[in-house]
Amino acid sequence: MFxxxxxxILGMFVNYFGVAxxxxxxxxxxxxxxxxxxxxxHLGLTVGMWxxxxxxxxxxxxxxxxxxxxxxxxxxxxxxxxxxxxxWVEIVFKNISFASLPLxxxxxxLSMGVAFSALGVAxxxxxxxxxxxxxxxxxxxxxxxxxxxxxxxxxxxxxxSTSALLIxxxxxxxxxxxxxxxxxxxxxxxxxxxxxxxxxxxxxxxRFELAM
Numbered sequence: 001m002f003x004x005x006x007x008x009i010l011g012m013f014v015n016y017f018g019v020a021x022x023x024x025x026x027x028x029x030x031x032x033x034x035x036x037x038x039x040x041x042h043l044g045l046t047v048g049m050w051x052x053x054x055x056x057x058x059x060x061x062x063x064x065x066x067x068x069x070x071x072x073x074x075x076x077x078x079x080x081x082x083x084x085x086x087x088w089v090e091i092v093f094k095n096i097s098f099a100s101l102p103l104x105x106x107x108x109x110l111s112m113g114v115a116f117s118a119l120g121v122a123x124x125x126x127x128x129x130x131x132x133x134x135x136x137x138x139x140x141x142x143x144x145x146x147x148x149x150x151x152x153x154x155x156x157x158x159x160x161s162t163s164a165l166l167i168x169x170x171x172x173x174x175x176x177x178x179x180x181x182x183x184x185x186x187x188x189x190x191x192x193x194x195x196x197x198x199x200x201x202x203x204x205x206x207r208f209e210l211a212m
Contacts, residue, residue, distance in 0.1 A: 011124025012080055014116055014117075014119055014123055015120025017116055018114065018116030019085065021110070022110055023037065025113060025174060026099035027110050027172050028171050028175040028176070029171075030174065030175060031157045031179060034161065034169035035169055048081075048082040055133045062137060065141065071136075074131070110174050117182065119189045122193055123193060126190070137156060
C-alpha cells in the first residue's frame, strides 16, 4: 500500500507541476483550470479551493447521473489535489510569470506543461486508487448517455472552456492544446508506464524471484 500511495501522490505532484507551468506560460490554461482561475479572479479564494468546491459538487452530479450514492472515497483525491495545486500555484510559482518571455519560449514552457500534466495523470491512475470526480465525470457522462469517451470528453471540455471564456478565465492556446493532446499523451505515458510500475512493485519482484 505504501508503494501505491507513493506513486499516487507522485503522479499528483507531477500533474499539477505541469498545470502550474501551463498557467504561468500565460497562453491559456487547461479547460478546468481556466474556469477555476476565472472564478478565483472574480470571487476570491485560491484556485485550489475552487477546485475542491467544484469537485465536491461533481461527486453529487456523478452520483445523480449514475443513480447511486455519492462516492465518499473521492474525498481523498479532492483534498490531496487541492493542496498540491495550491502548493505549486500559490507558493512555488506565486511570484513567477513567463508572460514577458519571447513567444517561442512561452510555447515551449506551455508544451512542457501539457506533457508533464499528462505524465502526472498517467502515473496517478496506475495504482488504481480513488480518482478525482472530474476524472470520473467523463466516464459517467459517456455511460449515462451512451456516448464515446472522446465525445464525452470533448463535450465537457467545450462546455467548461466556454464557461471559462465567458467569465474571463485564461482561455487560449494552452486550453486548445490540452483538449487536443492531453488524452493522447495520457494514453501514451500510461501504456509505457504500466509495465514499469509493476516491475518496480515489491510484490511483483517477490513473485518473480520465487518463480526463478
